[in-house]
Structures are given as structure tokens and as C-alpha cells.
Amino acid sequence: MSTVTPLSEKVENRAWAASTAHRLQAEIDKLQQAGSLVIPKEPGGWWHQYVCPHHHTELVFEDHLVDTSEFLCPHGCVITGEAYRGAWLVFKHQSLARVALQAAAVYAAQGDSSYAQISKRLLVEYAEQFPLYPVHPEAQSWMLKGRAFHQALTEAIWSTTLIRAYLLLRDSGVQFQPQEQAAIDVFLGLLADSMEEYRHILIHERNNAENNYTAWLNASLSCVYAARGEQPALQSLIEGEGGFIHHLSIGVKADQFEFEGSTYYHVFVLRAYLIAAEMAQRFGLDLYAAAGAEGQSMRGMLQALADLADDQGALPALHDGPLARGPYAREIAEIAEQGLAIYGLAGLAPVLREAYRQLGAAEQLEALLYGADRAAATPEPRSSRLWPEAGFVIGRLPGNPLSFLADFGEHGGSHGHYDKLHLTLMHKDQTLTPDLGMVPYGSSMRRSWFAETASHNTVSLAGQSQAPHEGRCIRYEETASSVYAWLQSDAAYEGCSMNRHLLLTDEWLLDWFHVELAGEEPQSIEWWMHPVVAIEAAQVPPKDPTAYKLLIAEKVAEVQTLKEQYLPITGRFLSEMPRDAHGASQVAASYQLTDIAGNPTGATVYHTALIQPGDELLAVKTPGDAIDPSQSLTAMLHRRNDRRADFVHVYRVGSPVALTQIADNEVSIKVPNQGTVHIQLTTDKGLQRS
Numbered sequence: 001m002s003t004v005t006p007l008s009e010k011v012e013n014r015a016w017a018a019s020t021a022h023r024l025q026a027e028i029d030k031l032q033q034a035g036s037l038v039i040p041k042e043p044g045g046w047w048h049q050y051v052c053p054h055h056h057t058e059l060v061f062e063d064h065l066v067d068t069s070e071f072l073c074p075h076g077c078v079i080t081g082e083a084y085r086g087a088w089l090v091f092k093h094q095s096l097a098r099v100a101l102q103a104a105a106v107y108a109a110q111g112d113s114s115y116a117q118i119s120k121r122l123l124v125e126y127a128e129q130f131p132l133y134p135v136h137p138e139a140q141s142w143m144l145k146g147r148a149f150h151q152a153l154t155e156a157i158w159s160t161t162l163i164r165a166y167l168l169l170r171d172s173g174v175q176f177q178p179q180e181q182a183a184i185d186v187f188l189g190l191l192a193d194s195m196e197e198y199r200h201i202l203i204h205e206r207n208n209a210e211n212n213y214t215a216w217l218n219a220s221l222s223c224v225y226a227a228r229g230e231q232p233a234l235q236s237l238i239e240g241e242g243g244f245i246h247h248l249s250i251g252v253k254a255d256q257f258e259f260e261g262s263t264y265y266h267v268f269v270l271r272a273y274l275i276a277a278e279m280a281q282r283f284g285l286d287l288y289a290a291a292g293a294e295g296q297s298m299r300g301m302l303q304a305l306a307d308l309a310d311d312q313g314a315l316p317a318l319h320d321g322p323l324a325r326g327p328y329a330r331e332i333a334e335i336a337e338q339g340l341a342i343y344g345l346a347g348l349a350p351v352l353r354e355a356y357r358q359l360g361a362a363e364q365l366e367a368l369l370y371g372a373d374r375a376a377a378t379p380e381p382r383s384s385r386l387w388p389e390a391g392f393v394i395g396r397l398p399g400n401p402l403s404f405l406a407d408f409g410e411h412g413g414s415h416g417h418y419d420k421l422h423l424t425l426m427h428k429d430q431t432l433t434p435d436l437g438m439v440p441y442g443s444s445m446r447r448s449w450f451a452e453t454a455s456h457n458t459v460s461l462a463g464q465s466q467a468p469h470e471g472r473c474i475r476y477e478e479t480a481s482s483v484y485a486w487l488q489s490d491a492a493y494e495g496c497s498m499n500r501h502l503l504l505t506d507e508w509l510l511d512w513f514h515v516e517l518a519g520e521e522p523q524s525i526e527w528w529m530h531p532v533v534a535i536e537a538a539q540v541p542p543k544d545p546t547a548y549k550l551l552i553a554e555k556v557a558e559v560q561t562l563k564e565q566y567l568p569i570t571g572r573f574l575s576e577m578p579r580d581a582h583g584a585s586q587v588a589a590s591y592q593l594t595d596i597a598g599n600p601t602g603a604t605v606y607h608t609a610l611i612q613p614g615d616e617l618l619a620v621k622t623p624g625d626a627i628d629p630s631q632s633l634t635a636m637l638h639r640r641n642d643r644r645a646d647f648v649h650v651y652r653v654g655s656p657v658a659l660t661q662i663a664d665n666e667v668s669i670k671v672p673n674q675g676t677v678h679i680q681l682t683t684d685k686g687l688q689r690s
Contacts, residue, residue, distance in 0.1 A: 007109040007368065016374050020363040021109040024102050028118065034064040037099060037118065039125050043133045044093050044149040045086020049442035052077050055630040056443045056623075058325070061088065063095040075630065087442070090149055094327075096122055097161040102365050104168040109368065116174050119165050124180045126162060127187035144198045144213065147190070152198050153213050156220035159191055160275050163223035167282075184227075192224045203242035210250040212258070212265050214242050215272035222279035231283045238287065244276055249292035256300035257390035261412040263308065264321025264328065264438075270301045271335050288342055302339035306347030307385050307394065308405070311428040312596070313350030316405060316435055318392070320415035320451075323437030323626045329358040333366040341372035349377040357596065384483045386476045393473060395483035399506035401428040401653050402605070406502060408471035408487040418465040419456040420489045421500040423511060425651060429601040430593040433457050433531050437626030448552050448565060449623050453528075459498055459515055459647075460526045463551040464562070466492035474499075475686050481506060486686040495519050501687045503679070507671055508652040512681060517643045527638040527647040532625065535634055537589035537607075539571035539619055548620050548637065570634065571619035575611055583613040584661040589636070606656035610648040610667060615640050646681075 010017040031037055050059045052073035059079060060072045071079045071088055103119035106112070133147040146155035166184065176184065199217045203209040218237060222244075225234040238244040251259055251269060258266035277287035277298065291297045309315050315332065317323045336352035339345045356362060363371065386393045391409010405424040410416070417435075425433040438450050449455050453465040460466065469491035477484045483504040490497045495518035503510040515525050547566040554563050575585035589607040592600055611617055617638050624631035638647050648667055650657050658670040662678060670676040678690045 005372075007105060008111065010368070011109040014374070016363060017109070017368060017371070020368045021106055023361070023363075024365060024368065025106045025110065025112075025115070028099060028103055028106065028115065031064060031099060032118065034066075036064045036066050037096065037122065038066050039096055039122065039129060040067070040089055040092055041129065041132075042089055043147060044090035044154065045083060046150045046442070047087050047090040047154070048440040049083045050087035050091065051440040051443045052079060053443075055628070056439050056445045057628050057630065058440055059084065059088075061091040061095075063092075065092075074628070083442070086150070090154060093148060094158055094161070097126075097158050097165070098365070100126075101161050101165040101168070101369075104165040104172070105365060105368055107174075108168055108172040116169060116172070119169055120174060120176070120180070123162060123166055123169075124176075124183055127180075127183040130187045131190060144201065147194070152194060153216055155191075156195060156213075156216040159220045160216075160223050163188075163220075163227050164275075164278075166227060167223075188224050188227055192221060195221045195224070199242060209242040209247065210259055212251070212260070212269050212272075214247055215251060215269045215276075218242075218244060218247065219272040219275040219279075222276040226279035226282050234280060234283060235285070238276075238280065238285070244273070244280075244287060245290060245292065248273065248290065248296050249294065252292060252296040252301060253387075253389035254294035254296065255387040255389045256296060256304045257387055257392070258301070259410075260319065260415045261390055261392075261407075261409055262319035262321050262415045263305075263315050263317060264319075265415060266301065266305070267315075267328070267331055267335060270298060271331050273298050273301075274335060274338055299339075299343045299345070302335065302343060302345055302348060304387070305336075305351060306339075306345055306379070307382060308392075309347075309351050309354075310426050310431045311350070312430070313352070313354030314431065315351065316424055316431075317437035317626070318407060318435055319412045319417050319419075320438045323434065324358055325627075326359060329355040330364065330366060333359070333364065334370065337366050337370035337372075340377060341370055346377035347379040347382065349379055384478045386473065386485075388473065391471065391473075393476060393485045393487070393502075395485060395502060395504040395509075397481070397483060397504055397506055400504060400509075401603070402426065402504070402509050402651055403428075404502055404504060404509060406485060406487055406500065408473055408489070410470045411468035416468060417451045417456065418453045418468065419458055420466055420469065420471040420492055421487050421498055421513070422456040422458045423500070423502070424457065425509070425605075427593055427603060427605055427653065429595065429603045430533070432533065432591055432593070432605060433529055434625070436530060436624075439626045439629060445623065445629055447554075448563075449629070450626055452550065452552065453492075454526070454548075454550050454567075455528075455530070455622070457529050458500075458527075459492075459513060460528065461493045461496060462524045463526075463549045464493075465551075465553065471498075484687060499686075501681065503687050503689075507674070508650050508657055508669065510669065510679060510687070511647075511649045511651070512667075512679075512687065513645075513647040514681060515645045515647075519643070522642045525640050525642065525645040527645075529636040529638075529649075530622065530633060531591055531636070532633065533591050533594060535573075535589050535619065535636060536591065537587060538574040538576055540574060541571050542569055548618075568621040569618050569637075570621050573609075573617040573619065573636070580660050582661045582663075585611045586659050587611055587617050588656050590656070603653065606652050606654075608650045608652075608656050608659045609638060610646075610659050610661060611638075612640075612646070612661065614642060615645075 100122040103115040107116040144152040146152040333355040339348040396403040453460040471489035475486040501512040550565040551562040593603040623629040665681045
């Protein structure tokens with residue numbers, strides 16, 4: 001493996017690397033003692049099916065098990081069935097590939113040949129078994145089929161781990177016997193044939209070269225060509241259609257974000273790029289400085305992640321992708337270590353720290369392989385940023401602990417959500433209203449809740465989700481004292497115009513969401529907010545049991561139907577203030593923020609909502625986040641049955657504001673012991689202050 005510093009030298013000169021190597025050695029010893037380092041003779045299935053059908057949480061995987069036919073839910077369910085076993089086998093194969101790489105790294109760092117033998121044995125046994133796996137007969141029809149897994153995509157990812165272990169052993173002087181090398185050569189040949197075939201299908205038959213699959217097929221082939229010393233083949237892969245440079249040009253937008261608008265798939269593709277660059281470096285080819293046709297680069301993609309992360313270093317779960325998950329945290333750690341070591345991007349230090357926090361270790365294998373000096377990197381204060389092509393905007397001001405992230409861009413294809421004009425509200429101590437993430441795709445809740453509009457912090461209409469569409473940013477202004485974003489959508493529903501105005505000052509954040517319907521009939525216009533901490537506000541329970549009716553679009557035999565789903569309404573929020581001259585009142589709510597362990601931080605976010613005659617502000621019981629949907633949350637639903645609605649909400653830290661309606665298109669915001677600001681909503685310039 002091509003690393004800047006040989007692992008033996010890294011361990012000798014850096015105490016953190018030595019302690020990491022010892023910890024990795026102890027992990028291997030534990031698995032060896034459990035007798036669990038035995039490769040399965042069965043191929044793996046599709047990992048997304050490893051999810052409890054009752055609680056919709058990912059099932060528990062324990063890497064010390066040799067085999068099992070019972071799979072445990074964190075809530076105690078015992079699940080059985082072939083689909084679950086196939087998914088478990090994916091994790092088992094992946095964990096053994098990781099052990100092969102980890103053992104090779106321990107040998108390279110410490111020189112104990114027993115770990116070289118562990119790695120070598122796993123590699124050779126997989127090489128011998130690989131031709132015996134069938135081209136998967138049970139894979140779903142839409143999949144590109146693999147041998148060791150349902151998906152060729154999973155096979156590509158798994159293969160890069162094995163081949164990196166093989167290269168690291170070779171670099172460390174380990175010799176393979178002729179029979180062992182012959183088995184590895186057969187494995188590499190079969191793998192190359194299938195990866196090249198699937199590249200042809202994606203790029204030439206399906207005309208889908210930008211697919212995230214392509215990046216991983218390229219990464220796998222890059223590893224094969226590096227292992228076989230085939231520089232011309234690798235050079236062709238880099239420069240050809242669908243190759244590294246071309247994919248970077250079409251799979252990443254000019255503002256440095258992966259084209260599907262998903263943070264998870266951004267990380268996913270970036271990791272494949274970095275593996276390909278690592279292989280190219282072995283031939284003296286520098287892809288770390290490569291750029292796409294519009295300036296796309298790995299450095300730019302890494303910087304985008306540093307800019308997107310909240311103040312704790314957690315990445316937002318935009319579109320499809322987990323909110324938090326162990327294997328994902330390892331992927332984040334791998335790319336963040338390289339972003340710090342290769343590009344010196346100090347803004348990735350909190351991202352790396354959060355990834356290791358989720359993994360429960362200061363450093364892991366990714367640190368030993370890719371980490372550089374552990375001197376404290378001090379990120380510079382981050383400012384606001386607009387991603388005009390990807391369709392995201394972040395508002396930050398140095399003097400305000402609140403910030404926001406909004407989504408107005410493309411739908412995102414098969415990984416998109418019906419979430420245009422979604423708002424994430426962040427505080428420096430905690431993200432208050434995150435995107436709730438995505439469950440494994442085998443869960444029915446992928447379509448019945450987490451992709452739906454009502455699960456996001458935006459506006460839905462009459463219980464139905466938005467149509468897949470693209471919004472726009474009409475106006476974006478950043479000054480020393482404020483950040484303003486005017487976001488618009490006119491294709492979410494027929495005849496519906498939605499405009500979200502976000503104004504961040506050093507004192508407060510104003511969210512003014514204006515909705516107009518072109519038709520003559522009024523409809524239920526529904527503003528949603530999903531805080532992850534309790535809403536503290538005066539409320540009364542409903543007089544009679546009542547529920548919000550969510551309508552889920554389903555296609556059965558090419559016929560589109562709407563399936564009803566009911567969310568309990570648990571209360572109505574009350575105003576404790578007198579109505580103003582226009583009959584409007586205000587509801588005051590607050591949120592006590594907590595740290596990672598759930599302990600109060602002492603920070604409170606105050607929320608003031610303007611309630612006009614005919615509005616209702618309701619508490620709705622919803623599923624929890626994608627980590628554990630069974631742990632319900634309480635959402636705030638502000639709705640109005642009309643042809644027009646103005647949802648005006650203000651957030652502040654320290655104390656609440658007084659929010660008063662002055663006219664149909666004007667409000668005043670008063671901060672205690674300070675002056676009053678008047679805000680007018682205009683049709684041409686958006687929000688205007690006076």
C-alpha cells in the first residue's frame with residue numbers, strides 16, 4: 001500500500017500510532033481466539049435487508065460469530081429467514097476482508113509474522129473460494145449481479161479491501177507460494193472480467209456513466225491493475241469514458257457536491273476516488289490534484305463536507321443515507337484522515353473526531369493507514385455558503401450560536417426525498433431539527449415515512465407528499481450582520497407556489513414560509529418541524545382522539561394509489577399572549593439542548609410562532625429518527641385550511657422575542673431590552689428590514 005510514511009516508521013515515531021497498532025492487534029487476537037476467522041462458503045445477499053421488520057432498526061452484527069441463523073434486534077426481537085441470513089453474510093464477508101487488511105497493517109507496523117500469516121490465509125482462501133461462488137441467482141432483477149454478493153457494487157467495495165491487504169503484504173516483503181499466487185491471479189482475473197463487463201453495461205448500454213456504481217467499479221479495477229502492475233490499463237481507466245476524470249466531471253457538480261445531493265453518496269463516491277488515487281500513486285500518477293471539467297476535485301469534495309458538518313462534526317443526512325451508523329462512520333474516518341493528511345483541511349478535524357466518537361475509539365485502522373501527525377488542527381471559523389448547483393445553503397454568523405441548512409435543489413433521483421425547502425436548525429451545542437436520515441432500504445419505512453414530505457421540516461399539502469422536482473434560490477445575501485436566503489418552489493404541487501425566506505441576524509433567525517394556491521378551493525397547508533428534543537410549550541390534549549392523515553403514493557400493477565397512514569395528534573399548542581390588532585397571537589416554545597450523552601448543556605433555544613386567525617398549531621406523534629424509528633418523536637404541525645398561508649417563526653437563544661403582525665405582509669420582532677425591527681415581505685425583493 002502506498003502511504004506517505006511506512007507503518008513501521010509511523011509506529012516507531014508516533015505514540016498514538018503505536019497504541020493504535022496494539023489495539024488493532026488485540027482485536028485480531030480476540031477474533032482468532034473465538035475461532036471466528038473462517039470464511040463462509042456461501043455468498044452474501046443484500047445488506048439493506050438486515051433490518052427488523054417490527055422496529056425498523058438495523059439488526060445487530062457480532063463479528064466474533066462463525067455462523068448464525070438467528071439475528072437480534074436491539075429491542076430483543078429474534079429474526080430468522082434466508083434474506084436476513086444473506087444480509088448477515090454480507091457483513092461477515094466484509095468483516096473478514098477488514099481483518100485481512102488490519103492484520104496486514106499490524107504486520108507492516110510491528111513485524112510479527114503471525115499477523116502476516118492471518119492476512120495471507122484469508123486472502124488465499126477467498127481467492128480459492130471466489131470461483132466457486134455462482135453469479136448470484138437470487139439477486140433482484142435491477143441489480144448488477146456479483147459472485148460473492150447479490151450486487152456487483154458490494155463485490156467491488158469488498159474487493160478493494162482485500163486487494164489493499166494483498167498489496168500491503170507485498171510491500172512489506174511477504175512472499176506468496178506459486179500455488180497461492182495462482183489462486184490470487186484467478187481471483188483478480190475473474191474480478192476484472194466482471195468489473196469491466198459491468199462498466200460496459202452502465203456506461204454504454206444504460207448510458208449511465210455518472211452512476212455511483214461506476215466510481216466503485218473503477219476503484220476495484222484500479223486495485224486489480226495495481227496488483228497486476230498494469231499501468232497502461234490503469235492509465236486508460238483514468239482517462240477513458242466513464243473513467244476517473246470523466247466520472248469526476250459528470251458525477252460531481254461544479255460546486256463540488258455529488259450529483260444525487262446525498263451526503264452519504266458524496267462520501268461513498270469520494271472514498272472510491274481516494275482508493276483509485278492511492279492505486280495510481282503506485283505508478284507515480286497523481287490523481288490527488290486532478291480536476292474535472294468544471295474544477296471538480298477531491299479536495300473540493302472534502303471541503304464541502306467540512307463546510308456542511310454541524311459544530312459537533314456530524315454530517316447532515318441529506319436525502320438517502322443513515323443519520324449515524326458504524327460502517328458509515330468508518331468510511332467518514334477513512335476520507336477525513338486523508339483530507340487532513342494530504343490536503344491539510346483542518347475543518348475535517350471535528351468530522352474525524354465525531355466519526356471516532358461514534359465508533360467508540362480514539363483511532364482505528366483508518367488512522368494507522370492514513371493518519372498523519374495528531375497535532376491539534378484548529379479549524380477556521382466557518383462562514384455561510386451557497387451550493388447553487390447542488391441546491392443547498394448554510395447560514396452562519398459569528399455572533400449567533402444558531403445556524404441553518406436548507407435544501408432547494410434537484411430531487412436526487414432514486415436517492416432523493418420529497419423535501420424541497422427543508423430546513424435544518426442548528427445550535428453550536430446540538431442540531432435541533434436534523435434531517436432524520438434513512439433506514440436500510442429493506443425497511444418498508446423507507447417509502448412510507450423517511451422519504452415523505454411530512455417527515456421533513458418543510459410544507460406539505462393535504463396530507464400528500466411533494467412531487468419530485470427542483471426548487472431554486474431566488475436571492476442569497478451575506479453581510480457582516482446578516483444572512484438572507486429566499487428559496488422558491490412552484491412544482492411541488494399543481495398550482496402551488498412556495499417561498500421560504502430565512503433571515504439570520506446576530507440576534508435571531510426568522511423563518512417566513514409563504515404559500516399560495518392558484519385554485520379556487522382551499523386546502524390544508526401544513527408546515528412541519530421535527531425537533532429531536534422535547535417541545536416545552538403550553539398545550540392541551542385534543543377533546544376527542546384525532547389523527548393526521550398521511551397519504552402515501554403507491555404503485556400496484558402500474559396503477560397509482562394513495563395509502564392512508566395515521567399519525568396521532570397529541571395536543572394543541574396554546575397562546576398565552578393576547579391577540580394583536582389583526583387577531584393574531586403568538587405561541588412561545590423552548591428547547592433544552594443536550595450533549596451527546598443526553599445531558600443538558602444549559603443552552604435553551606426559544607421559539608416564537610405567529611398564529612393568525614384560522615391557524616392551528618398541533619403536537620403530532622411521529623416515528624423516531626432512522627437510527628431507531630420505534631422511539632417516537634413529537635413534531636410541531638402548523639396548518640391552515642385556505643388558499644394562502646404565512647407561517648412566521650422566530651428562533652433565539654437567551655430569551656424569546658415578541659412577534660407581532662403589523663399588516664398582511666409585515667411583522668415586528670422585539671428583543672427584550674432592545675429595539676423593535678419591522679420586517680416586510682415584498683414580491684420583488686423578498687424580506688425587507690426597517
